[in-house]
Amino acid sequence: xxKVKSPKKLAVLSEVLAALADPLRLKIVRMLDAEGEKSCGxxxxxxxxxxxxxxxxxxxxxxIVLTHREGKNQINAxxxxxxxxxxxxxxxxxxxxxxx
Amino acid sequence: xxKVKSPKKLAVLSEVLAALADPLRLKIVRMLDAEGEKSCGxxxxxxxxxxxxxxxxxxxxxxIVLTHREGKNQINAxxxxxxxxxxxxxxxxxxxxxxx
DNA sequence: TCAGTAGTTCGACAAATATCGAACAGTTGC
DNA sequence: GCAACTGTTCGATATTTGTCGAACTACTGA
Numbered sequence: 373x374x375k376v377k378s379p380k381k382l383a384v385l386s387e388v389l390a391a392l393a394d395p396l397r398l399k400i401v402r403m404l405d406a407e408g409e410k411s412c413g414x415x416x417x418x419x420x421x422x423x424x425x426x427x428x429x430x431x432x433x434x435x436i437v438l439t440h441r442e443g444k445n446q447i448n449a450x451x452x453x454x455x456x457x458x459x460x461x462x463x464x465x466x467x468x469x470x471x472x
Numbered sequence: 473x474x475k476v477k478s479p480k481k482l483a484v485l486s487e488v489l490a491a492l493a494d495p496l497r498l499k500i501v502r503m504l505d506a507e508g509e510k511s512c513g514x515x516x517x518x519x520x521x522x523x524x525x526x527x528x529x530x531x532x533x534x535x536i537v538l539t540h541r542e543g544k545n546q547i548n549a550x551x552x553x554x555x556x557x558x559x560x561x562x563x564x565x566x567x568x569x570x571x572x
Numbered sequence: 573t574c575a576g577t578a579g580t581t582c583g584a585c586a587a588a589t590a591t592c593g594a595a596c597a598g599t600t601g602c
Numbered sequence: 603g604c605a606a607c608t609g610t611t612c613g614a615t616a617t618t619t620g621t622c623g624a625a626c627t628a629c630t631g632a
Contacts, residue, residue: 385571386495393489394620413578420622425580427620444578444629461565469559471485494590512609520592525610530589544599544608
């Protein structure tokens with residue numbers, strides 16, 4: 373049995389790409405990359421919380437983002453390990469592009 | 473004026489990702505990568521031609537695929553130059569993943 | 573226990589995408 | 603010209619996705 377490195381497996385490529393194929397979700401991913409773990413509310417994005425929650429759900433369902441609770445907050449982080457293992461280079465290329 | 477390398481500019485990242493976020497279009501991109509230039513009809517994909525044409529349009533509109541006519545055929549090719557320049561590593565990582 | 577904070581879920585509606593037949597358009601060869 | 607071939611466009615319908623208020627759940631601190 374291989375050693376466990378990443379807590380969650382990613383979805384198939386097309387689903388991961390679909391999750392990334394939205395300017396707002398791309399922004400969230402960039403902020404998680406630049407600022408590390410963040411609670412949902414700490415993203416300064418002007419959008420109703422139900423909409424924001426929806427986008428986090430898409431990111432989680434695809435496996436791109438991992439979430440755990442800390443007190444009242446849900447802490448979100450990039451699933452770097454699984455991304456690197458399953459789709460090497462993908463996150464890097466997406467982050468490197470400065471386009472929406 | 474910089475020297476012209478790629479015939480067409482790509483769409484913004486989210487649009488390029490959306491174009492790639494479909495198993496069928498991903499398959500087309502893989503076949504174009506593996507087999508080089510191909511006419512629309514030479515893809516052995518069981519789908520009505522209007523549907524196939526739609527998917528080619530999405531790929532063209534995003535700038536991923538370039539098309540030119542040769543006789544009766546439309547010849548499609550990956551826009552490798554523009555992809556490499558605008559989103560370095562993206563095509564490679566997508567092609568490398570063997571997932572849908 | 574109760575108020576406040578953080579976030580999810582539900583349900584209705586809107587908007588974007590996909591599917592596919594039919595009609596149309598460009599090219600070739602007779 | 604016209605028939606055959608390749609592919610696009612149109613229009614109708616179906617499916618998916620996004621938006622957002624309201625209700626709900628989980629946790630904290632007084």
